[in-house]
Amino acid sequence: MAGNSMLYSKRRIKNIIALSLSVVATLIGLVFLAWILWETLQQGIAALKPQLFIKITAYGEDGGLANAMVGSFIINLIGILIATPIGVLAGTWLAEYANGTKLGESIRFLNDILLSAPSIVLGLFVYTIIVLPSTSLTNGSTTFSGWAGGVALALIALPVIVRTSDEMLRLVPSTLREASLSLGIPQWKLTTQILIRAARSGIITGVLLALARISGETAPLLFTAFGNNYMTFNPSDKMSSLPQMIYQYANDPGEGLHAIAWAGAFVLTMFVLLLSLASRLVLSRSKVSHD
């Protein structure tokens, strides 16, 4: 009897310790989140000035990040415009045409791998297929460009969009397909006019998530868009981007540049977090409307 109660209290204590440790682990995670967000907010807001959005980086400490923001906007736009059609069509193929086939399964599998492939290697890939060939076309002056940056970001956005389109299309009830096919509608019309429309909000969510993902990417832009201290709207030029400018300024010894980098980090974080919030809202609203 005494042994029993000792065993019982031992198990009880073990349970309490383990569960308390799980609370501690959660607190550790939350503390780091709060710490990172707090520093970004505090340092970023302190350095926020109107000239940030007006002046270009060529002025250094007296300048702003206007050209980097414009560059980020253009490069991200190129990336999303390339990745969205290809990604949605590829996702459609996986969900509607190749579900259960061997090739379909392997591509779905490899897409998941591409999803977490190192972005810097994808940057080097785009460097090899776009920057190097165009360099040899222009007599050896290295031709980094906004286009190359956009393609690199498209490669990162692609698997995100493929995966969400695939998943969202598979959620569309098959009665919808059967009803349409029994009316004699060809499959391409069924896919483009009914299924993609039914899964629209899910696909938009995927595109927003992909945008959130690529707008914070730095590594693949270093050897593709490279950076530019002057304002340019032409993607054939070198282009700077917000993350790349933050990287450059944070590594600089100048204190004034650090402040600008923090302000840029604040703008970037807010943008990314708002995007992921927006994508959640799109998805939850669509859920309500289905009910």
Place this chain on the structure above:
Amino acid sequence: MQANVGAVDATVPQQEARARRDARHDRLFSWLLKGCALLVLACLLGAAGATLWGGRHAFGTFGWHFLVSDAWDPGSDTYGALVPVYGTLMTSFIALVIAVPISFGIALYLSEVAPPWLRTPVASAIELLAGIPSIIYGMWGLFIFAPFFADHIKPWLTNYLGNKPDDGKLSWVAQHTFLGKLFGSDYPFGASILTAGIVLAVMIIPFISSVMREVFQTVPSRLKESAYALGSSTWEVSWDIVLPYTRSAVIGGIFLGLGRALGETMAVTFVLGNAMQLSASILDPGASIASTIANQFSEAAGLQKSSLMALAFLLFVVTFIVLLIARWMLRQLAHKEGR
């Protein structure tokens, strides 16, 4: 009535033409879709091929020696991958050692311990960590965490565990265990392999914990309820029922986190110190594959550029294998569920 039937008869050739047209469009459309899907394949093959092609000079010049040499000297144009490979593996390993228990704790808390109303907000908060861009982790690491680490954590580690304490008096641990070498450092700044490992751990915690939480929820409740009915405590149910049931997917989630950690560039570049040296101590600065490429590629030429490409190829292959294992392990549980 009669006229109506006649009208239908008259349109039969038209209908056939239309059916043929539809079939043709269907075929074209499915080719288009398939082409887009094959692009995913092309991306992976292209990335591997391009880096291998770019690294051919380095592989050709140094052969297998490239993998085991710790020389990285642009002056004499000799390059070896050992320092960055070691840095990549070591930082990722440290990140896993820290992140796995914490992620397990978070998943346990969210699936068994927390009151239901608290679960969704806490889970969203942890997932928010995954949404923060890596450049922000880098800045926070460089300006906030590395100085904090140098002021508050590193002195403690070097003095009580390391073999190079400030006052010269070796602790028992430093004299008798391998920890002495691991924590011995006279480098005064916060940037180090351990710092990078910690920052990486924070980055991969949301990935691992969300996979764990998801798969913990797939455990059939009758299994858990039976164990509770037999008198098990919450911890015993988690450790002896939930974890064995979800083992393969949990390992998959860990490998997923490892894959992320291996390829992470920005956060690591900021806090690793970027020193091309091999040191036994994890409190000394080092270099990782991704940070070396990010730092040197724009100014590199010739053999150095080729060596960096070769490094990228190594990174890609290693990450690919790790992620392959991760996805395969995760799939095991999905199969079990489907049975």
